Amino acid sequence: MAAADLRDELSCSICLSIYTDPVSLPCGHYFCRGCIGAAWDTQGGSGAYSCPECRATYRERPALQNIRKLSNIAERFLSTHPEHDGSGVPCSYCDSPVPAIKSCALCEASFCNKHLRGHSQSAEHVLTEPTASFMGRKCSVHHKVLEYHCCEDGAPICVSCCLAGGHRGHRVELLSEASEKKKEKLRKVLEKLSPEREETERGAQRLQERRGELEEKAAIETERVTALFRGIREELEALEKRLLSDISRQKEELSLTLTELIQQLEIKKDELSREIWHIEELCNMADPLTVLQEQWESHGAAFCGAEGVDNGGREGTEWADNGGRKREGIKVPAVGDLDVGRISETLLTGLEGIVIGVKGRWIYGQEATELVLDINTCGNNVSESWDGKTASYSMKNQHHHYAPTRFQYPQALSTRNFPSGRHYWEVEGSKLGEWGVGAAYPSIERGGDQSIIGNNNKSWCLLRQRNNTYSVTHGTNITQLPHVPSCRRIRISLDYEAGSLSFYELSEPIRHLHTFTASFTEPLHAAFCVGWEAQSWVRFITNDTIKCENPYLDFWKGD
Template sequence: MASSSLLSEEQLLCSICLDVFTDPVTTPCGHNFCKNCLAGYWDSSDHCQCPMCNKSFEMRPDLSINTLISETAAQFKQSVQAHTSNTTERNACADTKVLCDACTGVKEIAMKSCLNCGACYCMIHLEPHKNIQNLKKHKLINPVENLEDYICKKHERPLELFCRDDQICVCQFCTEGDHKNHNTVPIEEANEELKACLKKTQAEVQHLIQERLEKTEEIKHSLELSKKSTEEEISEGVEVFTALIHSIERSQAELLELMEEKQEVVERQAEELIQELEQEITVLKRKDLHLEQLSNAKNYLQKIQIYSSMWSPPHTRNWTEVSINPDRSGKTLRTSLSHLYKQLNNEMQNKCKLKQRSRQKAEAFNYFNVNWTQLLLLLFLPVAVFIPMSKAIWIQIYAVDVTLDPDTASNFLILSEDGKQVRSDEYEIMNAPYNPKRFINDPYVLAKESFSSGRFYYEVQVRGKTEWDLGVARETINRYNEVYPDYNDGTWSLIRRPGNDYRACAGSCIRVTVKETLERVGVFVDYEEGLVSFYDAEARSHIYSLTGQSFTEKLYPFFSPGFAYEDVNTPPLIIYDGYKYLITLKQFFSRVTVQRWF
């Protein structure tokens, strides 16, 4: 592009930065450069020479700004900026496609719209608004088609102000009438505020978009983890079911072998009985023949003598009590397996329903968490009845979760926060508030849970203790006086006293013998049968049973860690919960089925 000045565009370019001169200086050889460009060039070189002609200077010249070239370069820059601005403005106006209202014939594209004149003007017809003083005061905006929307319909004046109270655009006359005392600002200022608000809102929207993109990635990652977890579950499930099938097949073979052996025993017994019966029949027939012959004899004197000498009762067994009962264990097994099949079928249907709902809601990924160990135990349990096992293990089917009740604990006792441990301390006495449930004189505490029917079982660790009481107590036990296990005080317990002295107490105490010092004790209660049994939970062996008891009230698990003295008997009683999975196991079997296995 050519400049209107005497210098051309090429003459106004610095040969170092290739841009229009900034603070131009002239070297003694007559060449022009930007002051900073020439100084930087000389600073980086060992010799002072002209970048154009390479003329050397003995001393670095002291250069001043060339005023003529500087002014010419400044005019050139302004001309370029104005041209660029006009070009951009024309392009923007061309995009709006608003035509000039003053043009006749072929209409040019409008550059501005005048709110005072109510018309749109092209570059040529806009000149009066730039040169005439009165027209310079008119409000010019970018060209718009619906120019009437920018004019106040009441006063026919430009909408130059924005009313913050009513959130509308108004003219100057409106501020003297309906909007006299309202908070108004120039529409440009309101526009800037709107831009800032839009920028802030846009930032918030972009932040929300970013959050949702991150959440999308998180869900995708969770989906991958779920897929991997599901594949692992499937693999583990296949392994478990394969092992389960082999175990069941092996158990089936053992069961069939056992049944066949039982049948062989029965058949052998039956054959022996039949053989013995046939022998007795032969003897009786021979006796019958002799009697027949004797009855036909005519000499009655001889008949009497012979009968008296030969008659004696036949040596035979009393067969009225001899019988062979069919084995009903097969029927019991079928009943148990049928019941188990129904239970598992219901469980699987529930899992499928849960799976379907989870898919519909898409709220969870790991919905089908199978405890394969429990499933294996559940499936194999009915078959295991034919494998000899300790009754103490089956008692655990009735395991319950027991927690100590602090409202009943004596002030001599200290309970853990989770209610699973209790101990005594000779140097520490609790100052608990009064409660009618609390034991006053003895170190006793009851559980929160009570039972008035059925069966239940719990275990307590007594390791390291020399004195303790465990069992159950009726609800109306006297809590104000001393408790005497060897008196009819409403407790059924197993107690230990110093000297490895163990006793079972229910109104009176009976000394019991244990092979080894007890470390974990199990307590089993059958409410309807009036039975309280105690087990060595470590050795899985029976200790003693209190039978023939009569329960008419609620029963509470009953604990006493005994008194601690001189660092003796300080360990706590700890309610054992390592068999909690058996509590879940109960939900899959009815008690009728379990009772048949005992």
């Protein structure tokens, strides 16, 4: 069956379109539910309802029956023949709806591919994209096709507007010429916008990549934190078990000792009970001779000797045994107590070990980077320790051998540098004097004010002044820290790719002091500066170096 014939079979006789939600009437005819409903709404006042197709009448409004199969056929037909869905502009000359490919403003008609071949090819028949409305393509005054463009007014006009209308004498041009000129301008704009769009796309792509990196980093950090706390819980549980086991063991040892003493005292109590019972029996005898004879034979010394004895107010504490010897009162032996001091020490040692382990694992999951000073960078007023970890200010010139890398001022760099990656190192400064710590490029000047750590764009410094104030410096930027660190131990954390250099006070808890952000272009060395007082020094420290006091641990240690 041809598509046109099938379309006729699937068309509603009211709207002439493909069925939408088809329903059937008792007479057997099909309509769109909306169409028959609207038709019957208009018939409601007449008291009867009729079929638009066969005029069959019904006194009451019939119930409509869904025709699901017909609906499926209609939907399948539209999916395979979209030209019949009622959208688009149909050809003006085809009997059945066929999509038009062009429209003629002069003819006010639309043409399919077949009928376009027979259309006039003259210039006055301007072809456009298919349209159902031709009013916008004709002059509203003369009702003629718009063929020209007024350059002065910037409006499309017809030939009558040029010759006798309001645009007479104006400079005009064909619509095609004006269109080409506008297209040329748009191409120039496009030439400017295209690179901008490409740059925007690249920026969006970089941000997408950055977001991906951020998500990946967040996932890594989440896993690291989870693993860290899992490890802390395991260590705390192990420490708890060790402490509880120690307490239990001490309790068992003391309980065993107490049990033995209790048994000894129970035996002694039984002996005393027997003696008391015997004495009470004597006291209850009526025959004096028997009492005296029994006492004399068995306990004469004990009782007769006890009578009239002056014990100095210590009655009941001493008495004579049956051998005439004095016997002291019962004394409960002293028993030891739980060794709380040892328990506390075990707890402190365990907690301290956990804290040290956490500090070592938390920053980038690794131990602090071991660094030493480069003797060839130390100024002549810098005295270096034997292990290369401490730089002290010396009032006496050290007369270091000449080296082109040596600083004029009392400062130094580390031997190792960091061209990439994430690292941290820890330092400690003197209680007195001035000192500074940070990082610097190897290309930093070695003499003059521009060589001072933090006083140029090639170094970053945390500076401690004589009055115990702290500031951070980079180039001409100097920022005073509002918080005065309570601990002189500083952690310096570098994330080279992220462009961050952070300073932390290693107090309890660790406190963030400042973060520099930059796009690093050279490897970075750790940097020290000490100055102008003999008490000034700075040193690299490791986990076994003396730590700042921990108030929480002090609580357990007691006064």
